[in-house]
Amino acid sequence: MERAGRIVAEVLELLRSMVRAGVTTKEMEGVADDQIRARGGTPAFKGYRGYPSSICTSVNEQVVHGIPSSRRLREGDIISIDLGVYLEGFYGDAAITVPVGAVDKETAELVRVTEEALYLGIRNAVEGNRLHDISAAIQRNVEQSGFSVVRLFVGHGIGRELHEEPQIPNYGVPGQGPRLKSGMTLAIEPMVNAGSHEVRILDDGWTAVTVDGKKSAHFEHTVVVTTDEPIILTKYK
Ligand code: MF3
Ligand code: CO
Secondary structure, X not given: OHHHHHHHHHHHHHHHHHOOOOOEHHHHHHHHHHHHHHOXXXXXXXXXXXXXXXXXXXXXXXXXXXXXOOOEOOOOOEEEEEEEEEEOOEEEEXXXXXXXXXXXXHHHHHHHHHHHHHHHHHHOOEOOOEHHHHHHHHHHHHHHOOOEEOOOOOEEEOOOOOOEEEEEOOOOOOOOOOEOOOOOEEEEOOEEEOOOOOEEEOOOOOOEEEOOOOOEEEOEEXXXXXXXXXXXXXXXX
């Protein structure tokens, strides 16, 4: 999982460096697919329940599962890039949200708070805690900032499968849920809307968008629970 996670991080960093006005999400998809395979991995999302691409590119009001297309990024957009790798029997999964050039103040704050919520969640992924301690830490941070946590999608266990038990909601009550044990591997992934938490799925069967049309951000890491500091397997930089 360490090696799968490293490929996820390296390719995500490459994609981050491609983000600028004028680039198409399909161009990012091409680079991701090539670069995952060049490192010996297989894109985990392609073909998963019929998903057509190697990454998800969700722009502005798109929450998750946006399908790469000929759409060109524009100054002021934000793009969430979600990427999974399969390597030698194991999975890694991570996501980042990147501003395209200068974005308005609320949008910058949305991205900042969502990333902060991910790390607050991760900090709670320690042996002896309960699963919903992670969820509650995320929810508290997001709602204190006036944003909302998406309910329809959740984080997940990860390992020999992309999605394993348990589901990891981004909302919950501290002290609830199963007890965390050393060695558990979790994909923690807050999805945060600037407005209402409500989302709907477009007719392509995949793209989730906010019902109110306001922007949404998404950050994700694959982590290992230990007795103290969680290990981030998809750490970039
Ligand atoms: N990170 C997302 C998840 O864990 C990406 C899945 S996209 C899919 O659900 F295509 F694989 F469904
Ligand atoms: Co995931």
